[in-house]
Amino acid sequence: MNIAYIITCIAVMALVTYIPRALPLVVFRKKIENNFIRSFLAYVPYAVLAAMTLPDVFYSTDYVFSAVLGFIAALVLAYFEKSLLTVAVGAVVTVFVSEYIAKIIM
Amino acid sequence: MSASKHKSQHTLKLFFKGMRDTLPICLGYIPISFAFGMMAKDMGFNVWTAVLISLTNFTSAGQLAGTAIMAASGGYLEIAVTTFVINIRYMLMSLSLSQKIEEKMPALHRAVLSFGITDEIFAVASQSDGKVSSPYFAGLIIPAYLSWCLSTLFGATAASLLPQSLCSAFGIAIYGMFLAIIIPPAKKVTPILMTVIISAAMSCIFRYTPVLNMLSFGWVVIICAVVASALAALRFPVSNEE
Structure with a gap:
């Protein structure tokens, strides 16, 4: 991978991240009237995060079994509406402990 | 007391209120951005590339996806479209905040501060009492931004120092945060x-x-x-x- 490619990619990422953040706040002050677009935009974040999480979460650690346990822990903590920090740390601790126990047993 | 001095004290007060409200976000960003730094390192990028990504993007899902595509030597269009689609949600947040911030906020402030609209900043800003002022908004963003960038630095640096078992465990942190964002509303x-x-x-x-x-x-x-x-x-x- 060369530097020019990396820098260009980062610049592209930064630009397309900044534009949606800035455009409405700076320019657009009127309410969107098209209800389909409003509805579509309202669902987009959840759809994106769901597609990014599954099935990738199962391969996010060294072993699928620990990732599945971590996923379950995160699911339960999120269900009880724990903070982002608590859910993230809970998943991490579950993975760490389950891998540690597995190594002792095996 | 002169009027200008009074005004600057008021500005400081708003700024510090923002800093206080953003504390949970700062803490929450540590494991997530730390995990991003480690993942970027794992994908073969050096420390400063990882930090540069956090400095210029300041977003979790979008920069992770972009970085993953970059690691796979994806095309510019693929990176642009993916990152943009993931970040489309910011348009709605930005639009929503445009009704929440002070109407008199100058265009330059809007242009600079909108860089700091993340899911979490948006959540706190839209829940705050009354209109959102420039100093309050800046108070929310600056500590969270520092936390984000420094955590990436530490994550990318520690990747070679930390035991593999810890690296493995941190890999799931960012997904934990995604679940924490989507599950509570999905439940209701x-x-x-x-x-x-x-x-x-x-x-x-x-x-x-x-x-x-x-x-x-x-x-x-x-x-x-x-x-x-x-x-x-x-x-x-x-x-x-x-």
Whole structure:
């Protein structure tokens, strides 16, 4: 991978991240009237995060079994509406402990 | 006391109020951005590339996806479209905040501060009492931004120092945060639950079906999100009053 490619990619990422953040706040002050677009935009974040999480979460650690346990822990903590920090740390601790126990047993 | 001195004290007060309100976000960003730094390092990028990404992007899902595509030597269009689609949600947040911030806020302040609209900053800003002023907004953003960038630095640096078992465990942190964002609303709002299920199911189908699994991660996220959101929008339009 060369530097020019990396820098260009980062610049592209930064630009397309900044534009949606800035455009409405700076320019657009009127309410969107098209209800389909409003509805579509309202669902987009959840759809994106769901597609990014599954099935990738199962391969996010060294072993699928620990990732599945971590996923379950995160699911339960999120269900009880724990903070982002608590859910993230809970998943991490579950993975760490389950891998540690597995190594002792095996 | 002169009027200008009084005004600057008021500005400072608002700034510090923002700093106080953003503390949970700062803490929450540590493991997530730390994990991003480690993942970027794992994907073969050096420390400063990882930090540069956090400094210029300041977003979790978008920069992770972009970095993953970069690691796979993806094309510029793929990176642009993927990152943009993931960040489309910021348009809605930015639009919503445009009704929440002080009307007199100058265009330059808007242009600079909008860089700091993340899911979490948006959540705190939109829940705050009254209108959001420039100093308050800046107070929310600056500590969170520092936390984000420094945590990436520490994550990318520590990747070679930390034991492998810890690196493995941190890999799941960012997904834990995603679940913490999507599960509580999915629990309460059926259309959101449906959107999440459709999108996740489609993503799994793309991953495990021969031929379909040749499609890159970026396009899979785009297709799943657009289809699931469009179906939900057709079936469950959100009411115009909100």
